[in-house]
Amino acid sequence: MKIAVRLTFFGEEITKLVDYPGRPGSQGEVIQWLLSQTDLQWTDYDRASQEDKILYHYDEGTVQ
Template sequence: MKIAVRLTFFDEEITKIVEYPGRPGSQGEVIQWLMSQTDLQWTDYDRASQEDKMLYHYDEGTVQ
């Protein structure tokens, strides 16, 4: 079954149509499935190396 997903993180919005395995029984089930499909990473930006900081600004170019 296809489901429409809209994720918002810090005012950035991602929308996508995805194939959900089966038929969801509840919104909680869908959220649990979405979390299992999501790779969230974070770092202490103030203490990160310049190389690591560049990963967080990939689409903006090099950070000085």
């Protein structure tokens, strides 16, 4: 079945129409499935190397 998903992180919104395997029994089930499909990564930005910081600013260009 297709489900419409809208995720908002720190004011940035992502909307997708995705194929869900089967029929969800609850919103919690959908949330668990979404988390299993998501690759979340984080780093200590203040202590990251300049090279690593560039990855977080690919839309804006190199950060000085």
